Amino acid sequence: MARQTNGGPTAAAVMNLAGGGQMRGSRLLTIHAPTRYSEAEQGFSTLLQQRLDELLRGERNALMLMRKYPDEPGRLGVMATPAQIDPRGLRIGIVEQLIRNALLFLHADPYGGPTSQDTDGNGSLIEIQKFTTKFPHIVIERTDTYDAETERPVQIQWCASRVQNQRAATRINRMLDAANLGIDVVKLFL
Numbered sequence: 001m002a003r004q005t006n007g008g009p010t011a012a013a014v015m016n017l018a019g020g021g022q023m024r025g026s027r028l029l030t031i032h033a034p035t036r037y038s039e040a041e042q043g044f045s046t047l048l049q050q051r052l053d054e055l056l057r058g059e060r061n062a063l064m065l066m067r068k069y070p071d072e073p074g075r076l077g078v079m080a081t082p083a084q085i086d087p088r089g090l091r092i093g094i095v096e097q098l099i100r101n102a103l104l105f106l107h108a109d110p111y112g113g114p115t116s117q118d119t120d121g122n123g124s125l126i127e128i129q130k131f132t133t134k135f136p137h138i139v140i141e142r143t144d145t146y147d148a149e150t151e152r153p154v155q156i157q158w159c160a161s162r163v164q165n166q167r168a169a170t171r172i173n174r175m176l177d178a179a180n181l182g183i184d185v186v187k188l189f190l
Contacts, residue, residue, distance in 0.1 A: 038091070041098075063159065065079065077157070138162055140158060142158055
């Protein structure tokens with residue numbers, strides 16, 4: 001039996017309830033064990049968070065998150081990383097989960113918009129589909145590339161990008177606010 005202290009359940013009771021008891025909880029509210037990252041994975045996770053924050057603040061217009069190769073499960077393309085992050089210290093499963101979490105954090109639309117289709121110079125078929133996010137002016141663009149002869153998927157890429165530069169819009173809005181304030185001041189003296 002769990003005891004209550006200060007009006008709430010003990011940590012053991014919260015863990016029990018979150019682990020299949022009467023209350024359901026999300027990762028936000030449950031107690032969980034830390035994920036064990038290597039030093040390189042810690043650096044990658046920090047870099048991913050920094051770049052995601054830059055995208056959300058309008059300091060970055062695009063962020064290539066992940067490229068998968070369906071015929072090569074041991075291969076994963078990710079955003080460019082500085083030399084301090086040793087790619088040999090990154091486990092594909094951990095890196096893919098970090099990026100999947102970033103995509104799910106942004107993601108809002110399970111169906112996406114229309115799929116555009118084109119071919120590259122080598123005849124490979126390329127399909128691009130955009131998905132809305134929880135954040136205005138940011139979309140996730142999924143690009144699928146198919147082999148010209150077999151039509152098997154060669155690679156799939158996910159990139160988050162701004163469709164409007166927030167910094168430029170903010171500067172314009174500030175200038176308009178200053179102009180309107182100037183007009184109001186002039187009206188006071190007339």
